Amino acid sequence: MSTVADALTWDGVRCVISVFVVTVAKTAPRVDFRDGEVVPSAVRTYDLTADEDYLPGRHVFEYDLIFDDVPEELARYLEVCLRRACEGAVVAWLGFEGSFNYDYLLVPEVADQIYGVCAPGAPAELALEDEALVGERWREALQRYARALS
Secondary structure, eight states: OOHHHHHHTTTSSOEEEEEEEEESOSSOOOOOOOBTTBOOSEEEEEEOOOOTTSSTTOEEEEEEEEESSOOSSHHHHHHHHHHHHHTTOSEEEEEOTTOOOGGGTTOGGGGGGEEEEEOTTSOOEEOOSHHHHTSHHHHHHHHHHHHTTO
16 A cells, blocks of 8 residues: 555544645635545535735635545545645645645645645646655645745
């Protein structure tokens, strides 16, 4: 199993896919995370918006998608999640549980904690294999998206 699949089941009981969305909307956008027969057993939404010192005029929301097991065809499902989360967003990404920190949004230092990213009009990019997750190409990709947050 890859680092990503292992990390999604970190508690040994369930699979948690965390989707982070930066948007100008003041309330969490409604996102349909169902895809055919792949349906989270629960979706928890958190408002992570900080004071105006961080991302002025923008709001950050986290969606935790809870599953009993890692979804089959994980890569395809994650792409669907990112595309849907990107609708109306500035940037959306997939990160490991507990990885969010305003001081380290999409920077190279946390690249191994982020395994998917997208922006409206761009295809979803994933780093699901261990080599990709820690590679220079992935760090550079995240920096491109980080610039959209400036």
